Amino acid sequence: MADIRIFSYLPNPRVWKSLIAAELCNVDVEVIGDKPAALGSWLWDFNAHQLSEDERSDDSPYARKSRRGFNGTLFKTDAFLEAHPFGTVPAAFSSDGNVGVFESNSILRAVVRTSAEDHGLYGYDHQSASRVDSFLDADLVFAREAQVYLLAADNMDQATAERMAAAYEFFLNGLEQALTTSHYIAGDELTIADIGICCDVFQFLRERLLASKLASNGFTPISDDLEVQYPQVTQHLRQLSTRPVFNQYLGRELQRTLGP
Ligand SMILES: N[C@@H](CCC(=O)N[C@@H](CS)C(=O)NCC(=O)O)C(=O)O
Numbered sequence: 001m002a003d004i005r006i007f008s009y010l011p012n013p014r015v016w017k018s019l020i021a022a023e024l025c026n027v028d029v030e031v032i033g034d035k036p037a038a039l040g041s042w043l044w045d046f047n048a049h050q051l052s053e054d055e056r057s058d059d060s061p062y063a064r065k066s067r068r069g070f071n072g073t074l075f076k077t078d079a080f081l082e083a084h085p086f087g088t089v090p091a092a093f094s095s096d097g098n099v100g101v102f103e104s105n106s107i108l109r110a111v112v113r114t115s116a117e118d119h120g121l122y123g124y125d126h127q128s129a130s131r132v133d134s135f136l137d138a139d140l141v142f143a144r145e146a147q148v149y150l151l152a153a154d155n156m157d158q159a160t161a162e163r164m165a166a167a168y169e170f171f172l173n174g175l176e177q178a179l180t181t182s183h184y185i186a187g188d189e190l191t192i193a194d195i196g197i198c199c200d201v202f203q204f205l206r207e208r209l210l211a212s213k214l215a216s217n218g219f220t221p222i223s224d225d226l227e228v229q230y231p232q233v234t235q236h237l238r239q240l241s242t243r244p245v246f247n248q249y250l251g252r253e254l255q256r257t258l259g260p
Pocket residue numbers: 014065066067068069070074087088089090102103104105
């Protein structure tokens with residue numbers, strides 16, 4: 001039995017956070033899921049599985065209106081909603097299914113807390129761990145803006161683009177500043193702040209792949225200035241994503257968004 005089970009649409013950069021950390025600190029993480037469009041035909045539960053067509057009716061006791069990132073009806077058990085009150089994926093569970101952990105940065109924390117090794121990925125004391133948390137909290141604020149922005153890419157509007165530009169400028173400035181004084185984001189060693197932020201920034205950089213959609217409404221990718229304005233961040237993303245453990249998940253993102 002795995003230490004932690006994660007149910008999600010796949011592939012998902014939010015899940016990669018936990019998978020990268022799990023490999024670095026020897027934790028067994030089991031991932032269950034399907035392509036984003038297929039998750040509407042799954043029962044969202046600790047024992048998640050595909051439903052037959054008959055079971056997928058709107059009068060099913062599990063039918064719930066999707067909230068963000070999905071359309072139409074999703075099928076979530078009461079137990080799922082007890083474990084995951086916001087009803088989102090990635091959805092992690094303790095090995096017995098009794099404890100639900102949501103928010104990808106918190107799932108990431110759960111993975112490194114589960115490790116029996118002295119890995120330092122979450123700092124070495126309460127102060128360094130709190131500094132890691134500071135960056136992960138700032139990352140969540142950025143990632144939430146990025147989620148709204150990317151979901152609106154087909155039909156971008158001025159207000160959404162402006163909010164994203166402000167969040168990007170604030171967050172990237174902070175990262176650049178941090179990387180000017182230390183080798184890694186939260187200090188001189190690799191931590192889960194690097195892992196979480198690297199996955200979320202690469203997810204945001206997918207806006208570069210949506211440039212023609214953005215252009216059809218008169219917008220250009222906000223991150224076009226990344227390499228020039230944020231050289232330390234750019235170098236950090238490159239260095240991390242070429243490490244083998246990161247590269248298996250982020251290598252393709254690196255090629256597609258930052259180039260060779
Ligand atoms: N900040 C969250 C985002 C999770 C999230 O918003 N997931 C969406 C899909 S992108 C979801 O599960 N939506 C379920 C629904 O629409 O009911 C994280 O990092 O885990």
